[in-house]
Amino acid sequence: MKVAIIGGGASGMMCATMIARKGHNVTLFEKNEKLGKKIYITGKGRCNVTNATVGDTFLKNVVNGKKFVMGAITRFNSNDTINFFNEVGVPLKIERGNRVFPESDKSSDIISGLEKAMRWAGVEIKLNLEVQNISVENGKIVGLIINGKTEKFDAVVVATGGVTYPATGSTGDGYKFAKSVGHSIIEPVPALCAVRLKNNNECKQIEGLSLKNVKLYAKLDDKIVYQSDVGEMLFTSNGISGPLVLSMSSYINRCDLTKLKIYIDFKPGISEDGLLTRLDRDIVNLKAKQTSSLFEGLLPRSLIQLFAKRLGLKLTEKANQITKEKRKNIAFLLKNYELEPISLENFESSVVTAGGINLKEINPKYMKSKLVDNLYFVGEVLDIDALTGGFNLQLAFSTAVTCASDFKDIKE
Ligand SMILES: Cc1cc2nc3c(=O)[nH]c(=O)nc-3n(C[C@H](O)[C@H](O)[C@H](O)COP(=O)(O)OP(=O)(O)OC[C@H]3O[C@@H](n4cnc5c(N)ncnc54)[C@H](O)[C@@H]3O)c2cc1C
Structure with a gap:
């Protein structure tokens, strides 16, 4: 033939x-x-x-x-x-x-x-x-x-x-x-591409930050549409990328991204309750030291400012003055750090x-x-x-x- x-x-x-x-x-x-x-x-x-x-x-x-x-x-x-x-x-x-x-x-x-x-x-x-x-x-x-x-x-x-x-x-x-x-x-x-986020200013502040041993999950109308294993991701000038994000993109690429919410679990090895117990213990040990010291043991330095802002916490505040309610919020945010996507990267830079x-x-x-x-x-x-x-x-x-x-x- x-x-x-x-x-x-x-x-x-x-x-x-x-x-x-x-x-x-x-x-x-x-x-x-x-x-x-x-x-x-x-x-x-x-x-x-x-x-x-x-x-x-x-x-x-x-x-x-x-x-x-x-x-x-x-x-x-x-x-x-x-x-x-x-x-x-x-x-x-x-x-x-x-x-x-x-x-x-x-x-x-x-x-x-x-x-x-x-x-x-x-x-x-x-x-x-x-x-x-x-x-x-x-x-x-x-x-x-x-x-x-x-x-x-x-x-x-x-x-x-x-x-x-x-x-x-x-x-x-x-x-x-x-x-x-x-x-x-x-x-x-x-597919297998980076994801752009709504909040460009936040991205710029932490551009280049690479996170290890985190998990990602995505929700559409309160339904989980993607959940990752533990892995790595990073922040770019306009969004997120890295192995976990590339994989996630292949599962969310047909969703309406303006309705999708992406969450980072910074502490996948420990439950929210477990985190709360740890926070209580750390706060007792820190006594009157600043709240920033509490976060230093929990998050990468460049993320601390943004994290505290979301919680309405002052980093100069004394750690032992963080209320029970606020501690709960910290534990929740460590497990559910919300990101708002706007779009996937274009075909020019997608792997497949x-x-x-x-x-x-x-x-x-x-x-x-x-x-x-x-x-x-x-x-x-x-x-x-x-x-x-x-x-x-x-x-x-x-x-x-x-x-x-x-x-x-x-x-x-
Ligand atoms: C940056 C990047 C990194 C990647 N890394 C990996 C990796 O490490 N491992 C992995 O498994 N996959 C990887 N991939 C994916 C993988 O490369 C592709 O899935 C695979 O190459 C697809 O092969 P294909 O032959 O189907 O198509 P292509 O490789 O796209 O080949 C199609 C060919 O057809 C030719 N062509 C198109 N139209 C015409 C026409 N009208 N007349 C004549 N010729 C034409 C094109 O010029 C091209 O050469 C990567 C992709 C990218 C973009």
């Missing part, structure tokens, strides 16, 4: 390799001047290429499309990814949280490995070539439209990614292609796109369109997304290999 792959990212390169290995005539089209521009910036330039977990543990980290990707992540899991890169001469190492990186710590090695695999398999790589659309007649793929002309292909794989970091080439072209042949798109929204090609219209067995014969979608263009840790690249690889499994091995 003559097969076209649109997109030279993680999913496109893996898919091209696997289909070409079966003896088909594969051409990969990439609009950039080079392959894998997004891979290059992954994992802060080190590329967290997969997560060394499988099955349910892996699935827990998939936010949208859990059921849909179940078969794909079984067909080609993180062990397969590790073996694949070993075979192409890119040894990997496992770090904290089962995150897998190239031993060299260079994302460019992952791109070279994928490119090498494609060349070994005989894929024709066409750079600087932007596909304008797919061409379909009578519900069947006939080819691609490039430079206004139709180039014939028996099958087409759309691997154009989402819409985040568009400078890397992911500009949502796949959605346009899909729509033109009748597919529906679940509205793309940013949630939303994409409606999964109801795709057969998960082969990532094949249910509407058009011999049309496939792989990777982030689909309505799938996962948390940080190497899960998104693994989803790109798993869906790519699953798609390739629909092609007959004509070399056998």
